Amino acid sequence: MSKDTTQITEPIAQLFQGKNFAFVSTLMKDGSPQISPTWVDIEKNHEYSILVNTAVGRIKHKNVSRDPRLAISIINSSNPYEMVTIRGKVTEQLTQDAAEEHIDKLAKKYLGVDTYPGRSPGEKRVILKIRPEKIFYQQPLR
Amino acid sequence: MSKDTTQITEPIAQLFQGKNFAFVSTLMKDGSPQISPTWVDIEKNHEYSILVNTAVGRIKHKNVSRDPRLAISIINSSNPYEMVTIRGKVTEQLTQDAAEEHIDKLAKKYLGVDTYPGRSPGEKRVILKIRPEKIFYQQPLR
Numbered sequence: 001m002s003k004d005t006t007q008i009t010e011p012i013a014q015l016f017q018g019k020n021f022a023f024v025s026t027l028m029k030d031g032s033p034q035i036s037p038t039w040v041d042i043e044k045n046h047e048y049s050i051l052v053n054t055a056v057g058r059i060k061h062k063n064v065s066r067d068p069r070l071a072i073s074i075i076n077s078s079n080p081y082e083m084v085t086i087r088g089k090v091t092e093q094l095t096q097d098a099a100e101e102h103i104d105k106l107a108k109k110y111l112g113v114d115t116y117p118g119r120s121p122g123e124k125r126v127i128l129k130i131r132p133e134k135i136f137y138q139q140p141l142r
Numbered sequence: 143m144s145k146d147t148t149q150i151t152e153p154i155a156q157l158f159q160g161k162n163f164a165f166v167s168t169l170m171k172d173g174s175p176q177i178s179p180t181w182v183d184i185e186k187n188h189e190y191s192i193l194v195n196t197a198v199g200r201i202k203h204k205n206v207s208r209d210p211r212l213a214i215s216i217i218n219s220s221n222p223y224e225m226v227t228i229r230g231k232v233t234e235q236l237t238q239d240a241a242e243e244h245i246d247k248l249a250k251k252y253l254g255v256d257t258y259p260g261r262s263p264g265e266k267r268v269i270l271k272i273r274p275e276k277i278f279y280q281q282p283l284r
Contacts, residue, residue: 021222023165023179023215025176027173028229032169032211033168033169033175033212033213033229034167034213034227035167035213037217069173069174069175071167073178075179077222087175087176
């Protein structure tokens, strides 16, 4: 079963909470699409936001700073026929301590280590906070 | 190690030959990005083309018929730190027998069955033939 929705339901949230990679698509300066696999997080205040952590000045960060529209998709790594694709916008960028602590949290989730091992000298992290607008969810086929 | 290239090298081709899902990003009418996970194939004549099979009239097909620019990314399902992301264009669309036989070939690869089980009544398949232009490949980290 598949359906369009505007709500992040519990099984969709679980896909983002799991150790699955998300694929994020943003727009280049010429309007063409760019895509990259990335770690991902989700949080709920009064509504769900999807969180992607990148480095300041990298292609994804440059792209969403120019045009905040993006698409994100994730499949269940243990059953690729369960998937969600989302279109939405980056509504907020968080830097400094929040972003540095958050990349360590993701390193814990994906690598099982306390400190993100991939930092480059001088690198500054940034959280892209994404508000979902269109959601398409496909439950496992089998 | 990671690098930019304009060539599909052997390890990149293997990612597409493997039973990995690809994520394809195309452009909606308003220029925003759309993304979806998909089966994928690769073929080599004098150069490599990436082949995606969709149904005529579906969102991906509509999008690339309006604007052929797209991005595609794939990670190794047994080691997500090996990945490639590609930007390119749909240079050809193949329908009829070629596309119907090709979706059965993909069903064999991904599901181990001879005939694609997901056909809807009246559905016509179409192969999107993609020419890679920019390629970013990251070898396994560990």
